[in-house]
Amino acid sequence: MKILLHTCCGPCLLYPIKQLESKGYEVTGYFFNPNIHPFKEFKRRLDSLSRLAERENLSLVTERDYDLDLYFDKVVANKQSRCSICYDIRLQQTAEYAAHHGFPAFSTTLLYSRYQQHDLIEKKCRELAKTYAIAFIYEDFRQGWQEGIDESIDKGLYRQPYCGCLYSEQERYDNRLKKKLRKKQKNQ
Numbered sequence: 001m002k003i004l005l006h007t008c009c010g011p012c013l014l015y016p017i018k019q020l021e022s023k024g025y026e027v028t029g030y031f032f033n034p035n036i037h038p039f040k041e042f043k044r045r046l047d048s049l050s051r052l053a054e055r056e057n058l059s060l061v062t063e064r065d066y067d068l069d070l071y072f073d074k075v076v077a078n079k080q081s082r083c084s085i086c087y088d089i090r091l092q093q094t095a096e097y098a099a100h101h102g103f104p105a106f107s108t109t110l111l112y113s114r115y116q117q118h119d120l121i122e123k124k125c126r127e128l129a130k131t132y133a134i135a136f137i138y139e140d141f142r143q144g145w146q147e148g149i150d151e152s153i154d155k156g157l158y159r160q161p162y163c164g165c166l167y168s169e170q171e172r173y174d175n176r177l178k179k180k181l182r183k184k185q186k187n188q
């Protein structure tokens with residue numbers, strides 16, 4: 001069965017593609033991530049993934065237009081729900097692309113990350129599968145977390161230090177913000 005695999009970056013693709021191929025799926029990666037900021041970082045992740053696909057002969061569709069407004073128009077007024085909205089933007093587009101381009105199934109490499117809201121992603125994908133009348137192939141790819149990391153290091157892939165958006169970049173590097181967030185969590 002053909003499957004469209006939403007792909008956030010090269011390192012997160014390695015384990016899921018191996019798993020899906022071992023089960024007989026014919027995988028096409030789908031890079032659609034307007035949540036990656038700034039543009040140079042978006043380009044770096046996209047280029048690294050494209051080089052990997054070329055080297056290893058992987059089927060890959062890339063949405064190269066960088067639609068900043070799509071992300072910020074939806075997120076700015078709802079920052080507390082930013083990850084949920086971010087999943088909606090990327091997964092909805094993936095399911096729609098799959099349905100319109102002859103893919104009977106879809107999935108996402110977001111299910112590989114230990115840092116994402118796994119259950120929420122699964123729920124959203126199941127709903128989208130119903131909406132677009134295609135199959136959602138669920139697997140807990142987190143089981144291969146370390147295997148994927150080791151392989152990405154062996155292959156010399158670019159490994160990003162933060163999730164993607166400007167908010168996550170600030171949370172990664174701004175020590176004053178980190179302190180504030182820790183304090184807020186303690187008081188909750």
Ligand code: SF4
Pocket residue numbers: 035036082083084086087163164165166167168
């Ligand atoms: S932290 Fe990651 S998942 Fe959440 S909004 Fe930012 S890029 Fe999207």
